[in-house]
Amino acid sequence: MINQNNLNVMSFNASKELEAEVDELISHYPVKRAASLMVLHAIQEKFGWISQDAILWAARKLELPPINLFEILTFYPMLRQQPMGRYQIKVCRTLSCALGGAYGLHRHLCDRLGLDAHAHGPQTTKDGRFTVEFVECLASCGTAPVMMCNDHFHEGVTLEKADAITSACK
Amino acid sequence: MAQEYKLILKHVDAPGYGRDLDSYLHHGGYQTLGKALHMPARDLPDGKKMTAQEQIREEVKISGLRGRGGAGFSCGLKWSFVDRKSGKPIYLICNADESEPGTFKDRQIMYKDPHQLIEGMAIACFANDVHLAYIYIRGEMVDGARILNEALREARARNFIGRNILGSGYDLEIHVHRGAGAYICGEETGLIESLEGKRPYPRIKPPYFPAVLGLWMCPTIVNNVETLCNVKHIVAMGGNEFAKLGTPNNTGTRIVSLSGHVRKPGYYEIEVGKATMRELIFDPQFGGGLRDGRNLKAVIPGGSSAKVFKAGEKFKLKKKDAEGREILVETDMLDLPYDFDSLAAAGSMSGSSAIIVMDDSTDIVEALANVSEFYAHESCGQCTPCREGSLWMSKTLHRLTHGEGRAGDADYLLKIADNIPGGRTICAFGEACSWPVQSFVAKFKDEFVAKGKADEERRAGQGNELAKAPTEAAAHH
Ligand SMILES: Cc1cc2nc3c(=O)[nH]c(=O)nc-3n(C[C@H](O)[C@H](O)[C@H](O)COP(=O)(O)O)c2cc1C
Ligand code: SF4
Ligand code: FES
Numbered sequence: 001m002i003n004q005n006n007l008n009v010m011s012f013n014a015s016k017e018l019e020a021e022v023d024e025l026i027s028h029y030p031v032k033r034a035a036s037l038m039v040l041h042a043i044q045e046k047f048g049w050i051s052q053d054a055i056l057w058a059a060r061k062l063e064l065p066p067i068n069l070f071e072i073l074t075f076y077p078m079l080r081q082q083p084m085g086r087y088q089i090k091v092c093r094t095l096s097c098a099l100g101g102a103y104g105l106h107r108h109l110c111d112r113l114g115l116d117a118h119a120h121g122p123q124t125t126k127d128g129r130f131t132v133e134f135v136e137c138l139a140s141c142g143t144a145p146v147m148m149c150n151d152h153f154h155e156g157v158t159l160e161k162a163d164a165i166t167s168a169c170k
Numbered sequence: 171m172a173q174e175y176k177l178i179l180k181h182v183d184a185p186g187y188g189r190d191l192d193s194y195l196h197h198g199g200y201q202t203l204g205k206a207l208h209m210p211a212r213d214l215p216d217g218k219k220m221t222a223q224e225q226i227r228e229e230v231k232i233s234g235l236r237g238r239g240g241a242g243f244s245c246g247l248k249w250s251f252v253d254r255k256s257g258k259p260i261y262l263i264c265n266a267d268e269s270e271p272g273t274f275k276d277r278q279i280m281y282k283d284p285h286q287l288i289e290g291m292a293i294a295c296f297a298n299d300v301h302l303a304y305i306y307i308r309g310e311m312v313d314g315a316r317i318l319n320e321a322l323r324e325a326r327a328r329n330f331i332g333r334n335i336l337g338s339g340y341d342l343e344i345h346v347h348r349g350a351g352a353y354i355c356g357e358e359t360g361l362i363e364s365l366e367g368k369r370p371y372p373r374i375k376p377p378y379f380p381a382v383l384g385l386w387m388c389p390t391i392v393n394n395v396e397t398l399c400n401v402k403h404i405v406a407m408g409g410n411e412f413a414k415l416g417t418p419n420n421t422g423t424r425i426v427s428l429s430g431h432v433r434k435p436g437y438y439e440i441e442v443g444k445a446t447m448r449e450l451i452f453d454p455q456f457g458g459g460l461r462d463g464r465n466l467k468a469v470i471p472g473g474s475s476a477k478v479f480k481a482g483e484k485f486k487l488k489k490k491d492a493e494g495r496e497i498l499v500e501t502d503m504l505d506l507p508y509d510f511d512s513l514a515a516a517g518s519m520s521g522s523s524a525i526i527v528m529d530d531s532t533d534i535v536e537a538l539a540n541v542s543e544f545y546a547h548e549s550c551g552q553c554t555p556c557r558e559g560s561l562w563m564s565k566t567l568h569r570l571t572h573g574e575g576r577a578g579d580a581d582y583l584l585k586i587a588d589n590i591p592g593g594r595t596i597c598a599f600g601e602a603c604s605w606p607v608q609s610f611v612a613k614f615k616d617e618f619v620a621k622g623k624a625d626e627e628r629r630a631g632q633g634n635e636l637a638k639a640p641t642e643a644a645a646h647h
Contacts, residue, residue: 028345030302031386036367041309041348068367075369076350078309090310094271095474096429096526098540136353136544137271137474138310141429141524142436151312 012053049080085131087169090148094137100144172445177423182282191324194285202406207338226297232409234421239394242510251381258388262300266307267356271474272524275425276395284321290398309350353548358392372597417443420509430527432457443509464529472521475602477609479503485516538610539567545603553595560603575622
């Protein structure tokens with residue numbers, strides 16, 4: 001929980017590099033608060049998720065009450081409140097991809113990685129290597145089914161292609 | 171016969187064309203920006219002068235350009251609403267959130283020809299006295315954001331943006347702002363809230379029309395990626411020439427995203443209204459028809475929010491006869507010209523120009539359940555009818571597709587859907603989540619009822635107490 005006491009406990013270690021990146025982002029807007037989402041993206045890119053301490057650090061940088069950042073962290077699906085697998089697989093489940101076999105693809109990935117295809121939300125393997133989740137339309141419906149593996153986008157993903165992609169994730 | 175007409179996608183897939191600045195310059199890039207910035211003032215008959223900015227805005231009006239993001243609103247008119255007297259800065263935001271299911275056209279532009287978007291934006295900004303603009307790109311397009319940032323860096327280095335652009339005295343800065351996976355950020359006032367660093371809760375209109383009270387309560391223009399690219403071509407060729415493309419009141423070209431059960435899904439740029447739905451789906455140069463042995467079942471013509479068409483559906487459309495008299499002509503759904511007005515007259519819309527094709531292998535109840543799950547997930551939750559209604563519809567469809575349906579579910583779905591739109595919600599998402607349900611259930615009612623009935627009978631056969639239970643309470647759990 002965020003409370004007044006741990007506002008002083010800043011165990012978050014921002015590198016010089018992150019600090020500089022955040023300062024640059026803030027300079028893009030006449031109002032600091034507008035940089036919030038981009039700052040959270042920058043933090044997540046470095047750490048993989050956004051901790052309470054990271055929120056407190058960002059709040060101080062942006063001169064905002066932490067709740068302002070916490071309320072966006074809890075709204076946007078891409079922002080993570082806990083660590084995820086090293087490889088995050090997002091399978092599009094929306095209509096064009098569903099017509100193109102997205103549900104079969106998702107089930108196949110879950111089976112192969114020992115995850116429950118029917119569980120709600122992102123599922124992470126015990127070894128922390130993979131997180132698999134369904135997401136909504138990824139704006140590539142003409143090459144259904146599609147998925148992302150971390151930042152990389154994959155089109156027309158057959159089951160064989162999916163196996164090749166996961167095998168390449170070390 | 172209908173043909174592709176490549177205005178915006180002219181170079182995109184040409185062999186050897188890259189997304190780097192040199193490639194763009196080699197194909198005449200940024201010349202239109204130079205022309206715009208150095209356009210001399212025009213003398214008017216009354217002795218007054220028309221500035222370069224006013225002339226560009228006038229050309230955009232003459233062009234008849236309508237927004238490519240979904241609503242098809244006149245771009246020239248939208249710009250004319252901008253409050254230019256407030257003394258506050260005017261902002262422009264490019265809506266690159268591209269999240270309407272079925273749509274993948276803006277992606278092609280941003281990933282393959284980012285400078286075209288930047289040039290279009292720069293001209294639109296100049297014409298509207300904007301000095302700070304943002305590209306709001308959906309969060310999942312990580313590479314897209316990198317590509318745009320690189321293109322902006324290149325453009326800045328060559329003074330196509332930045333200070334005193336090409337010696338004109340005009341300053342403009344453009345930044346990329348990333349979303350984070352929420353569809354509602356595509357709605358322009360939700361987008362503005364998101365850009366301000368808040369939850370993307372859409373604002374109520376009135377009073378928060380972006381043209382007057384937009385980003386940081388300043389006048390703001392929100393335009394789609396494709397719309398802004400069109401601005402460049404309008405200035406290059408002149409509004410009148412642009413208006414000759416397409417059909418009256420439906421001018422220019424559109425990039426159609428075609429997906430689902432066709433042999434050749436993909437993006438196809440056509441003159442607006444110069445190809446019919448039949449041509450787009452069946453012609454070998456477009457979709458190439460359905461898979462062997464399959465028949466058409468349904469088509470969603472403008473992104474998942476658009477009302478579905480059933481194969482064989484007929485509409486009475488107004489046309490002019492040889493003597494110019496208005497007559498009603500019966501038109502098959504497939505023979506509708508793909509434009510704004512014909513699809514609206516047929517009770518649906520071209521929306522984001524995304525066509526999703528379903529053949530007779532499709533379980534139509536499953537298809538609607540899929541779409542409704544999207545809306546239930548994406549409602550921002552501010553308005554009770556939308557938040558609760560989208561969830562109830564999705565849950566009802568979930569039970570219908572999981573063996574727990576009831577014969578009355580079809581009517582129940584309609585009742586919920588009818589109570590969401592029509593001014594009961596803050597934004598048009600309320601309409602967007604209702605239209606699929608209203609149209610699917612009305613047009614394929616027998617399939618919805620049959621599924622529910624079969625479930626009831628099966629449960630009755632198993633002596634299940636719930637078989638004849640009142641339907642409504644159960645759906646709420
Ligand atoms: C729920 C909802 C989602 C929307 N999503 C998008 C989108 O992803 N991209 C877009 O350009 N417009 C989207 N729009 C339309 C925008 O609100 C706005 O009308 C558009 O960006 C204006 O640009 P245009 O006039 O150039 O079309 C959406 C509207 C609604 C109601
Ligand atoms: S209509 Fe739905 S999405 Fe729009 S503001 Fe209301 S709850 Fe949010
Ligand atoms: S439906 Fe999967 S990318 Fe659009």
